[in-house]
Amino acid sequence: MTYGDVAAAIGSRAARGVGQVMAYYGADVAWWRVVRASGHPAADHEQRALEHFRAEGTPLKWSATGTFRVDLATARHTP
Secondary structure, three states: OEHHHHHHHOOOOOHHHHHHHHHHHHHHOOHHHOEOOOOOOOOOOHHHHHHHHHHHOOOEEEOOOOOEEEOHHHHOOOO
């Protein structure tokens, strides 16, 4: 899910608020499963997220420069 998806699931439009909550309290949950609208993982946590994505078999898209993002068309969870 994206930050916006989580916000919508709780009846809000505050995607940035979800990001703030995840930044402060997300260490105890599967934080890597909440990504930016582009499918990119949280800034400065890309390598750790990639480890989780690979372990879980998350579908990824790779750019020519070697950056990756979650393939949201395939992986997005809709509650």
